[in-house]
Amino acid sequence: MEEMVVLVNPNDEILGLMEKQQAHLNGLLHRAFSVFLFNKKGDMLLQKRASGKYHSPLKWTNAVCSHPKSGETYLEGAQRRLREELGIDADISEKFHFIYKADVGNGLWEHELDYVFTGIYDSEFNLNTEEVEEVRFISPENLDREISENPEHFTEWFKIILEEYKHHFKHK
Numbered sequence: 001m002e003e004m005v006v007l008v009n010p011n012d013e014i015l016g017l018m019e020k021q022q023a024h025l026n027g028l029l030h031r032a033f034s035v036f037l038f039n040k041k042g043d044m045l046l047q048k049r050a051s052g053k054y055h056s057p058l059k060w061t062n063a064v065c066s067h068p069k070s071g072e073t074y075l076e077g078a079q080r081r082l083r084e085e086l087g088i089d090a091d092i093s094e095k096f097h098f099i100y101k102a103d104v105g106n107g108l109w110e111h112e113l114d115y116v117f118t119g120i121y122d123s124e125f126n127l128n129t130e131e132v133e134e135v136r137f138i139s140p141e142n143l144d145r146e147i148s149e150n151p152e153h154f155t156e157w158f159k160i161i162l163e164e165y166k167h168h169f170k171h172k
Contacts, residue, residue, distance in 0.1 A: 002019045002020070003019070003067075004017040004019060004020065004069070004070060005017070005018055005019075005020050005023045005030040005031065005032075005067045006030055006031040006067070006068065006069075006070055007028055007029065007030050008029055008030060008113055010029065010099060010113070012031070012113055018030070020067065021054070021108075024055070024104070024108040024109055024110065025107060025108060025109075026109075027101065027109035027111045029099065029111050029112070029113060030067065030111070030112060030113070031067060031068050031074070031112070031113055032065065032066065032067050032068075032110075032112035032113065032115070033065065033066065033067070033068060033074045033075075033077055033078045033081075033114065033115045033116070033117060034062055034064070034065040034114055034115070034116045034117070034157075034161050035063045035064040035065070035081075035082060035090075035092055035116075035117045035118070035119070036062050036063060036116065036118045036119075036165060037062075037063040037090060037092075037118070037121045038118070038119075038120055038121075039120070039121065039122045039137050040120060040122050041137075041139075042139070042140070043137035043138055043140075044062075044137065044138055044139075044140065044143060045062075045063045045121065045135060045136075045137055046060045046061065046062065046063075046136055046137075046138055047060070047061060047062070047063060047064070047085070047086070047132045047133075047135045048060050048061075048132065048133040048134045048135070049061060049131070049132070049133065049155070050129060050130055050131050050132055050133050051133060053131075055104045055105060055106060055108050056104055056105070056155045056156070058133060059153060059154055060153055060155070060158070061154065061155040061157070061158040062158050062162075063082070063086065063121075063135075064078065064081045064082055064085055064086065065114075065155075065157065065158070065161075066078075066081040066085075074097075074115040075094065075117070078092060078115075078117050079092070084128060084131070085127070085128050085131040085132050086125050086126070086127060086128075086132065086135070087125055087126025087127060087128065088121060088123070088124075088125060088126070090120075090121040091119050091120070092117040092118060093117060093118065093119065094115055094116070094117050095116050095117065095118050095165075095168065095169075096115075096116055096164070096168050097113065097114060097115040097116065098113075098114060098116075098164055099111075099112070099113050099114070100112060100114060100157065100160045100161070100164070102156040102157045102160055103156065104155070104156050104157070110156070110157050112157070114157075114161060116161060116164070116165065143162075147159060147162075
C-alpha cells in the first residue's frame with residue numbers, strides 16, 4: 001500500500017492527500033514531525049537511517065522523523081514511529097513547529113510543516129532494521145563538531161531542524 005502524506009497550507013489547513021514520494025518529487029508542503037530524544041546526561045540520540053531507504057540512506061539524523069497519517073495527530077504519529085522504528089515508548093511533548101524546505105538529492109524535496117517533540121529516554125531499543133541501521137547518543141558539543149567536520153554524514157533536514165531547535169533553546 002502506498003504511503004500517503006497530508007498536504008497542507010502554511011496555516012496547517014488540509015488540502016488533501018498525496019503519495020509520499022510524489023509529494024517529495026513535487027516539493028509540496030505536507031505535515032511532518034521530528035522527535036529529539038535525550039538521555040539523562042543531556043546527550044542526544046541519533047539514528048543512522050537504514051541502507052534501503054529511498055533517500056538519505058546511512059545518514060545520521062534525529063531519533064525519529066516522519067509523517068502523521070490522515071486522521072492522526074502529530075503526537076500520535078510521533079509515538080507510533082518511536083514504536084515502529086526504535087521499538088520504544090517514550091514520554092514526549094511538543095516544543096514548537098515551523099516550515100522548512102530541503103533538497104534531499106535525486107530531485108526530491110522535504111517541504112514540511114514540522115512539529116518538533118522532545119523527551120528523555122534511557123533504556124533499551126528494539127531497532128527495526130528496515131528503518132534504522134544503528135543508534136547512538138552524542139553530546140551537543142561533539143554533535144556540533146561532527147556536523148561541522150562532516151556535514152555530508154547527516155540528513156539535510158536534521159541540520160535545519162537542529163538549528164531551529166537551538167534558536168528556540170539557546171542553552172542547548
